[in-house]
Amino acid sequence: MTTDAMSGNEPTRRGFLDLALGLLGAISAIGVVYPVGMYLWPRVDKKEGDETRSMKLPVGDVPIGEAKFVRFLNKPAVIMRPNEQEIYALSAxxxxxxxxxxxxxxxxxxxxxCHGGKFDVKGNVLGGPPPKPLPSFTAKIENEYIVVAEA
Ligand code: FES
Incomplete structure (x- = not known):
């Protein structure tokens, strides 16, 4: 007559603890690898078929001769209307x-x-230490809305 204990197949406390520690180690490894992976390969917010990311706001939000600061693509941006015909959107x-x-x-x-840099409404450097122009976005008025999109 043979039993599991005699054949060596009986679950042991040590086997259970090894399995539990192995699972805990695997879960911990995922907890480290996942954030590192997300940092190295960040998520792209573009949807399939949507080649540009854009935002829309009522044209009245930026009166002629004024500027409005917004967040675009998760960063500060500025929309300016120097006159009736022109509209510009830049990284701020x-x-x-x-x-x-x-x-x-x-x-x-x-x-x-911070250091006295100056830029015109097109983002060109007018003075100070900035080494290059402010990045620009496309901006246009459509049906009473200002539409800003990646250039
Ligand atoms: S950070 Fe803008 S001029 Fe230095």
Whole structure:
């Protein structure tokens, strides 16, 4: 007569603990690997068939001669309407060291409060240390809405 205990197939406390520790280790490894993977290969917010990411706001939100700061693509951006015909949308992150630029209502341009950088409404550098223009987005008015999209 043979029993499981005699054949060595009986579950043991040590076997159970090894299995439990193995599962705990695997769960812990997933907890480390997943965030690292998400950091190295970030999620792209584009939907299939949607080649550009865009935002829309009522045209009245940006009166002529003024600017409005918004968040676009998860970063500060500015939309400006210097006159009836023109509209511009730029990244509001200074190309020098990354401060957020401000609207200069008197000069109808942008300035950086950190080191005195200056930009025109098209993003061109007018002065100060910024090494390159502010990145621009496309901006247009459609059916009483301002539509901003990736350039
Ligand atoms: S961060 Fe804008 S000028 Fe330095």
């Amino acid at each position: 992150v200074c190309t020098h060291l990354g401060c957020v630029v401000k609207w200069n209502d008197a000069g109808k341009d942008l300035f950086c409060p």
